[in-house]
Amino acid sequence: MARVAVVHNTLDLRSGADAVCLHVCEALQDVHDVTLFTLSHPPLSTLNGMFDTAAAVPVRTPPGSEFLGPALELVADHAGPLLAPRSVLLDCFVRRHAQGVDLLVSTANEFDFSRPSVQYVHYPQFNGRAVDDDDAGRLDPLWTRLAGLGDRRLPADATLVTNSSWTAEAVAERYGREPTVLHPPVDPIGGGLDWAEREHGVVAAGRIAPDKRTLDAVRIVDAVRERGHDVHLHVVGTAAPAYRSYVDRVAAAADAREYVSLETDVSRNRLESLLTTHRYGLSTKPDEHFGMTVAEYVAAGTLAFAPDSGGQRDVLDGAEEHLFSSVPDAAATVSRAIETGREPSLPRDRFGRDRFHRRIRALVADRL
Template sequence: MARIAVLHNTLDGRGGADAVCLHVCEALQDAHDVTLFTLSRSSLSTLNRLFDTGAAVSVHRPPGTALVSRAFDALPERVGPALAPRSVLLARAFARHAPRFDAAVSTANEFALPLPSVQYVHFPQFNRRCAPTGGAGRLDPLWSRLAGLADRRLPADACLLANSAWTADVVEDVYGRRPTVRHPPVDPPSDPRPWDEREDGVVVLGRLAPDKRPLRAIRIVDGVRDRGHDLHLHLVGSSSPIYADYADRVAAAAAARPYVHLDRDASRERLDTLLETHRYGLNCKPEEHFGMAVAEYVAAGMVAFAPDAGGQREVLDGRSDRLFDSTADAVDTVVAAVAADDRPTLPRDRYASDRFHAAVRAHVASTL
């Protein structure tokens, strides 16, 4: 049994990367002594309920975590979740504890760590100005330097993983090393309804945040209804203090339409019920690094739609009749599928969590 540190900058966004963190902890906790280092206020019990996980590890929150989290939450919405500075702070807080551990696992992108590590990259958080896509803030050079990665050289003893081939391409462009692709875990729900018993409705999963574009999803369903198809929409989103004002705008837009239903911080049971009983799933974030929501739709036996960019193209096997490049194109794409009564054809179990857990344990074992 080894001593393993899992590093995750913040779990307060309650998105796909945070689900990966909980699954990694669960995968390792029976075989190793695991401690999670994070600048998060969210409790493991809350996150386990949200992600249907069973993580039960020690959690180390550096002194001042609550104050730091409140300070980041108070930043203007346009700043976003500020993952890079959070990671810089977390790495510095972890450094004095590192000698106590045999290896580390980052579930929040790349780090310059002083011990052997497995690093799961959702998208590079440093040196983003060198990435071909994704955008970089003006402080990117500063955070990259403070992270010890200004030279764009990751530790030689770091085992790199990426959530999609698209992300792996970006990591290789930035750091000159190609990660192994290890898709995130997504289990099929247990009781999917037959197609003929499902509701003519669209489900949109994801944080109530600007990058997820839930307001765009509302406009797409507006457009489909204008074309004569009586679809309703369920927005199922975790709400975070980081985007409180934006979430309120989404709630107001939903309240103005009787066919739009908002489920904030829905239980996993409620989420599975919606996935099992509705026909269509929609994702609106462009250049999704993987597309956990899209994978959820496929696993539930839904017909899924997503922007024609990023890792979600892999999830949908590059099908042009499921991908779109604008709101108008999305309306056309959904209308065509509904009018033709298209049925799901993709396998539901491609991303099962048991395979992900086994792969994580194997990667850690090879690092020790």
């Protein structure tokens, strides 16, 4: 049994990356002495209920984290999630307080750790300006230097893992190393209605945030209805305080349409009930790093649609009839599926948690 520190910048955003963090803790907690280092977090019981996990590990946060978390959330509502500065702050805390640890496991992207590590990269958080990444903020060079990665070299004793082949290419471009691809855990969702009995409705699940373009789901369903198809939309997802202004805009759009409903921070049972009783699942974020929500659509037996970019292509096997390039193209793609009576054909069990847990334990054992 080794002493393992799982490092995750914040669990307040309630995203797919946070689900991976909880799964990593669950996978390792019975075979190693695991401690989770993070800046701020809701109770693990809340997160376990949200992600259908059973993580039960000690959590260490910096002094004053009860004030730091809300302060960062207040700023994030206007400046975005601030993942890079959060990671820099967390790295400083880990360096001071993780002495005696045998292995560091990051579930929040790349770090310049001074000891052996396994680093799960959802998308590189530093050196964006170095590769002309349009999404890299103007302070990216500063955070990159503070993170110790200005030379674009990751530690030689770091095992690199990514969530999709698309993210793997981004890591290779920035750091010149080919990581292992390990798709996140998404269990098949059993039960539900047969296809013929399902409602002619669309579910848009996941984090409600500007980068997810949740409002585009409303626009797409508007356009599908204009084509003569009587479909409705359930927007159902997490509403972190960091995105409260955008959530308010989504709520206003839903209130203005009788065929759109909004439910936030619902139970796992409620989410699965919607997914297994409706025909269509819709993702609207281009360049999604993996697309856990899209994988859940597939796992629940819905017909899933997503932008033709990013890791979602892995999830949907690059099938053109499931992919779109714009809001009008999405409306046309969904409408064609309705008109032709297309049904799901992708296997529902491709990304099960047992596969993920086994591989994480193996990667940790190899690095140790």
